[in-house]
Amino acid sequence: MNFFSNLLDETHLALRENCARFAQKEIAPHAFEWEEAGIFPQELYTKAAQAGVLGVGFPEAVGGVGGGPLHAIMSIEGGMRGGSTGVSIGLGSLAIALPPLVHSKNTDLIERFVRPTLEGKKIAALAVTEPGAGSDVAGIRTRAERHGDHYKVNGSKLFITSGTRADFLTTLVRTSDDPHAGLSFLMIEKNMPGVAVSRSLKKTGWWASDTAELSFNNVQVPIQNLVGKEGTGFQTVMLNFQMERLALAAYGCATAQIALEESERYARERKAFGKPLSGFQVTRHKLAEMGTRVLAATTLTYQVAARMEQKENVMKEVAMAKNFAAETAISVTHDAVQIFGGMGYMRETLVERLSRDARILSIGGGTHEIMNEIIGKCME
């Protein structure tokens, strides 16, 4: 039964199936090895593009495969069937790096950056966070000074997904002192002199996704690489956050759903005291509560996506969905590890990996506390 038949049509279901098929064939057989190595092969980008799973949510006019927020969620759910959130996140860094370019409608930037990325030929990253500014975006200090036909950029960025491998960075820079109106987006190319990867960071989860600290030392960036108008960076990043937070809610739901399915399977197969774990009421009740939380989080996330598709203002509800889905992923994966017992603590089990991967969901893209600030302000 399609419980969400009021929201998901044939196009959604077919897309999810296509993405799952790709993930099961191209990612699942290597997921453990790539997670342990902390990387996945670059050719996966081209394979994903060829399979039509890379450009979901991007208009065909810029090289995407079309679709709205619910389609984007389907591609996340399908992709997660590869068993590595790290790979999904690595492939997906373009989903946060490219929208500012698409919204700018700048055909030169679209041809140079968006199209080749959606063809799987270039890797994109979004560089907003800095060592001294994460939640407080207006505290960004990376400076871009205008000198004739170029900007001179100095500063650093932290925790940048795909940062070590990216060919270019959609970078939030300070073009004047005004906390909000002084921010702009600049396209910084990795091969520009003065751009360096200071560190490749080791993380709790998302191992196959690379995360970097970057530095800019007198980098000369042509003014053609400005995205939109000078001073529109803060607005753009806030707009970008909406889809990023919805996507993170979707990762939370998918993480919890897979952990639930794994737990159900294990509870049927594993025997203790002469009967399967599912024969104990305590296990059945745990599974019942996990299933309820997964359905509630998924329902909220889909509903918010459907409203977003109608172009409604869902700033409060996106923040609610992100918090609720992240907490669901954290609690359900915790329970899943418990059901697996000692095996749940072993690297070879999927629930162990999912439990580590879930933790970031209440931090990245805006923390739990910042989401509550947004919700609280919208309720005033």
Ligand SMILES: Cc1cc2nc3c(=O)[nH]c(=O)nc-3n(C[C@H](O)[C@H](O)[C@H](O)COP(=O)(O)OP(=O)(O)OC[C@H]3O[C@@H](n4cnc5c(N)ncnc54)[C@H](O)[C@@H]3O)c2cc1C
């Ligand atoms: C694996 C990973 C991948 C990431 N990928 C990217 C990326 O690709 N690009 C990018 O730009 N960034 C990325 N980030 C950065 C991420 O978005 C930030 O870590 C996040 O926004 C939080 O910022 P912070 O780490 O500086 O924490 P801080 O802002 O220093 O917050 C620390 C704590 O203080 C709390 N806090 C802060 N302000 C308030 C307040 N006003 N009220 C109440 N509590 C508050 C926070 O909730 C948190 O608990 C990534 C981070 C990680 C860990």
